[in-house]
Amino acid sequence: MSDPVEQDALDRRVLDLANVSKSFGGVRALKGVDFTVRAGEIHCLAGENGSGKSTLIKLVSGVHAPDPGGRILMNGTAYERLTPPQARREGIQVIFQDLALFPNLSVAENIAFDHVLDGYASPVPLRRMRRTARAILDRLGFGIDLDAEVGRLSIAQRQIVAICRGLAADARLLFMDEPTASLTGREVDALLGLVERLRRDGLSIVFVSHRLDEVLGIADRVTVLRDGACVGVYPTQGMSGRRLAELMTGLTIEPGIVARAVPDDPVLRVAGLTRRGEYEDIAFMLRKGEVFGIVGPLGAGRTELALTLFGMNRPHAGTIEIAGRLVRFSDNRAAIAAGIAYLPEDRLTQGLNLPQPVGDNIVLSILDRLKRAFGFIPPKARRGIPAAWVERLKIKVPSLDHPVQTLSGGNQQRVVLAKWLATAPRVLILDSPTVGVDIGNKKGIYELIREIARDGVAVILITDEASEAFSTCDRVARMDGGRMIEQVVPGEISEEEFAGRVYAR
Amino acid sequence: MRGEAGHMATGMLAPVGRWRPGTEVSLALLVLALAAVFGISVPTFLSAANFVDLVESYSVTGILALGVFVVLLAGGIDISFAAIASVAQYVAATLAVTSGWPPLAVIGAGLATGVALSLVNAFLIERMAIPSIIATIATMTAYFSTLMAWTGGRAIYTLPDWWTRRIVFWRHETDGGDIVRIGLPIVLLLVIFAATHLLIGYTRAGRQLRAVGGNAEAARRIGVRIGRVQMIAYGYLGLCAALAGLLQSYRVGQAVPNAMVGSELNVVAAAVLGGASLTGGRGSAAGVMLGILLLAMLQNGLTLLSVPSFHFQTVIGAVLLLALVVISRNERRVLRGTGR
Secondary structure, three states, X not given: OOOHHHHHHHHOEEEEEEEEEEEEOOEEEEEEEEEEEEOOOEEEEEOOOOOOHHHHHHHHOOOOOOOOOXXXXXXOEEEOOOOHHHHHHOOEEEXXXXXXXXXXXXXXXXXXXXXXXXXXXXXXXHHHHHHHHHHHHHHHOOOOOOOOEHHHOOHHHHHHHHHHHHHHOOOOEEEEEOOOOOOOHHHHHHHHHHHHHHHHOOOEEEEEOOOHHHHHHHOOEEEEEEOOEEEEEEEOOOOOHHHHHHHHHOOOOOXXXXXXXXXXXXXXXXXXXXXXXXXXXXXXXXEOOOEEEEEOOOOOOHHHHHHHHOOOOOOOEEEEEEOOEEEOOOOHHHHHHOOEEEEOOOHHHHHOOOOOEHXXXXXXXXHHHHOOHHHOOOHHHHHHHHHHHHHHOOOXXXXXXXXXXXXXXXXXXXXXXXXXXXXXXXXXXXXXXXXXXXXXXXXXXXXXXXXXXXXXXXXXXXXXXXXXXXXXXXXXXXXXXXEEEXXXXXXXEOHHHHHHHHHOO | OOOHHHHHHOHHHOOOXXXXXXXXXXXXXXXXXXXXXXHHHOHHHHOHHHHHHHHHXXXXXXXXXXXXXXXHHXXXXXOOHHHHHHHXXXXXXXXXXXXXXXXXXXXXHHHHHHHHHHHHHHHHHHOOOOOHHHHHHHHHHHHHHHHHHHHOOOOEOOOOHHHHOOOEEEEEEOOOOOEEEEEHHHHHHHHHXXXXXXXXXXXXXXXXXXXXXXXXXXXXXXXXXXXXXXXXXXXXXXXXXXXXXXXXXXXXXXXXXXXXXXXXXXXXXXXXXXXXXXXXXXOOHHHHHHHHHHHHHHHHHHHHOOOOOHHHHHHHHHHHHHHHHHHHHHHHHHHHHOOO
């Protein structure tokens, strides 16, 4: 940065957007945004859901046309709007969050798909496709079988295939949309290492991520969007995660430890719990009204442990005690009957029936309790109970008859919570409840968790963010490689120190 | 792993992409087992004459199934092909009988009719964004009822000689005195099989078809023109349907408006039995051929065993169920293997 020659090179702009706007049917998704990417830089695009990040990517990759009045300068050429082929010709490649791969085609076919895009009747240049794919995999040093079907690869491998495809198309500017969302800690490290290497090869990379620590660790500069407008462009040097979160939300985020000592009234006691290949010798205790955090990277065995507590898969060894009585769940109905509720990580696919009304979703978990003679459910109960929960959890919904899918993400989360709280659980297990939720909404969820605990429910909060656990839990356990390594009380050790242990891989 | 050499060496039976001992091998084993069972129970089953017979009797179904398979591969489905085949057949027959058109013009007009009607499907599905099953159920009804209204259900019995004259490519008299004839139906079936195999395995259009079937959104983003790919798939099915229609009237010597309607589910079943996934992107032409062979052998074998004809459908239904269970178990295993 200090060398003037290098400074000049860095200033060379690959992409320069000035005053770019985009409206969808009267809604302005982007409002006069400026955005520049320099040659060979890693640039982070930060912002909450709905801040305009995806719209920006779609303008640059040619999916949408911007409103008139803005300017797109790409490698020195000015465009009114870009078409997808133009964007590709200018070296822009987007690696979408869903990777956009073909699960039924081979690795080579996915990487070199460009070779079959033109000339329908021409033969497939199999040999050339394999050569292209091999060259790129070799360059990056990955030994993935060229003939393997992509649907059979792990998520991390698929990510690499997606990146290779971008490079095969001669990318000079690579957009990566939430590339780390479904990777384990080690895989994230490998990916970040790869991004760093690509940059040294002269590529510019724009990183879109929710995970602020990653962003700050790897990017040179960060552009923050909020409500479709550009808040500013900042060097990452000297930027803290907290400051970045404040810029993204416009809220002041108050750190704070909420941990408190609760009366020693154990609800759940686990000892020696083992499920081979998933977790081993887990022991912990949970008190009434306590929030217990389990922190660890994806793949640490936390979700598997939760599934066992919820009766979904049986342990090979060990005991589970609820309110002093030994239990052995044959299935999750038994677990629910014993007072355990579980909110899965993927709330959209596993927790809710999206097209169904809010009210029916809430009573779904207690139909057995509501039903009278001949399985008939009195309409009053079907409405009264959900109405009470909507009120109590402050769910914003026009009426109980609105389909859940019309609600915002944060409110959907509340509906799932209501559904499980209606079962009057002793233990509520929340698996990564804030994944994909905006920072603003996250705050609401943390408050809700505390409130539920104050009502006497014991809560297990599974998360991969140390800061989340520290600002919500009374005690926090750290899991890694299937073992529970330690249990700490927030405040007795600092969040930084604990986070250091979690992220030290 | 296998290189191109390995791929080519497996020859015509190689599914698209790389060779995997999947559905095709299980099916081939099943076909062999069935042949053994029937062969032991009914000695005539294994004769060359009978084999040629049973393949010929399923040639029309086979050509339709190969066409449907291409549409399935691209992630669509079609129910209207039998109606299209009937319309194409009747249009051609009318032109030949009433207008006295020459053979090539009649065949050309028949094929063009099939392609055109099928492209209407593609248009409805792609441009009007109607789900393919809904669109083709609607056009099936529209095409077929229009045909019935137009013809009043009357068949054309007086097809010209050139149309119904037997075309035999190879003829052989066995020691037992049986005459084995490889005629037009089998040859056409093999030609369509080869064409389908080449189309999906070795052309760029075929790769794009498979890409659209595998992940349509991804295909669109990478620059595949989905509309054109759909037109290729449905156009090909239309061509196959028309050809099947003409061939059917060649075999029975007349054009009957409602002769082919009602066979739709058997045809789709044959394609699915051959490993084509209803969710798109999977399967091979060889698998479809084996599926056809299996159904043909079942029907033929049961006939020779004098099983009453209404038991056919029961047995065929049971075999289909069994095959689907096996296929879906395989797919689940794949999905589990790549879990998050």
